[in-house]
Amino acid sequence: MEKRILGLDPGLAILGFGAICYQTENSLTAATKSKFSTTTPAKILAAPVQLLDFGVIQTSADMEIGKRLCTIYEDLHSLLQELQPDLVAIEKLFFYRMASTITVAQARGVLMLVLAQHDVPFIEFTPAQIKQALTGWGNADKYEVQQAVARELNLDYIPHPDDAADALAVALTAWFQL
Numbered sequence: 001m002e003k004r005i006l007g008l009d010p011g012l013a014i015l016g017f018g019a020i021c022y023q024t025e026n027s028l029t030a031a032t033k034s035k036f037s038t039t040t041p042a043k044i045l046a047a048p049v050q051l052l053d054f055g056v057i058q059t060s061a062d063m064e065i066g067k068r069l070c071t072i073y074e075d076l077h078s079l080l081q082e083l084q085p086d087l088v089a090i091e092k093l094f095f096y097r098m099a100s101t102i103t104v105a106q107a108r109g110v111l112m113l114v115l116a117q118h119d120v121p122f123i124e125f126t127p128a129q130i131k132q133a134l135t136g137w138g139n140a141d142k143y144e145v146q147q148a149v150a151r152e153l154n155l156d157y158i159p160h161p162d163d164a165a166d167a168l169a170v171a172l173t174a175w176f177q178l
Contacts, residue, residue, distance in 0.1 A: 001023070001024045002021050002022070002023055002024075003021065003022055003024055003086045003087075004021045004052065004083060004084065004086050004087075005019070005020050005085060005086065005087050005088070005089060005171045005174050006019045006080075006083055006085035006087075006088045006089070006171060007019070007020070007088075007089045007090075007167040007168055007169065007170035007174065008090045008167055009091050009164075009166040009170060010090065010091065010093070010107050010108045010111055011104055011107060011163065012059060012065075012068055012069075012072075012103040012104060012106065013058065013061060014056050014057070014161070015057040015058075015072060015076075015107060015111070015163070016054075016055075016056050016161070016162075016163030016165070016166050017053075017054060017055060017056065017057065017079060017164065017167045018051075018054040018159070018164055018165070018166075018167035018168030018169075018170070018171050019051075019053045019085065020049050020051060020052060020153070020168065020172065020175060021049070021050050021052050022048070022049045022050070022175060048154070049152065049153065049172065050153070051153045051155065051168070052083065053083065054159050054165075055164055056163050056164055057071070057072055057075040057076070059072065065103070065106070068107075069106060069107065069110050072107055072110050073110050073113070073114060076110070076111060077114055077117075077118075080114065080115075080118045080120065085120060087121055087123065087174060088115055088120050088122040088123075089122065089123050089124070089170045089173060090108070090111065090122055090124045090125075091124070091127065091130065091167075091170050092124045092125060092127070093105060093108060094126075094127050123177070125170060125173050125174070129173065130145070130166075130169050130170055130173045131144075131145055133172070133176050134148035134149065134152070134169055134172060134173065142162065142166075145165075145166075146158045146159070146162070146165045146169075148172075149165055149168045149172060152172050153168065153172075
């Protein structure tokens with residue numbers, strides 16, 4: 001059975017999204033299972049994770065805050081209907097400047113409302129947890145994480161824009177935790 005994970009990198013101006021899919025162990029054929037010992041982990045047995053989609057939801061700085069939040073609300077509804085994820089992984093809020101932290105928190109509130117309306121479970125990860133999961137080092141730089149995303153998804157390019165690559169990193173972190 002195919003499972004889908006949607007990763008989200010919250011923001012008011014740019015909200016990154018990245019969707020991946022993988023096959024559960026139950027969906028493997030008997031022939032595939034017979035090639036491996038019974039002690040082989042399910043992730044090794046299953047087909048590797050695959051890229052479904054990635055991109056961003058953008059709002060303009062010259063729009064009033066309410067309209068920007070409405071855009072995120074509407075676009076997230078459409079995205080969830082289109083991708084139908086089994087799980088959503090969200091990057092936890094990182095406090096760096098109070099003004100931008102508040103607006104990101106508002107966007108995250110809308111995001112969590114939409115997830116609740118669609119009854120989709122979610123999990124959250126800190127930036128350090130994501131870096132650790134993808135590179136083995138919690139202080140890795142952005143480029144190292146992006147290279148790991150491309151490697152894990154067998155891509156010959158780094159996904160752009162950065163917010164979408166970050167969202168794929170969040171989705172992969174959730175997949176590693178399964």
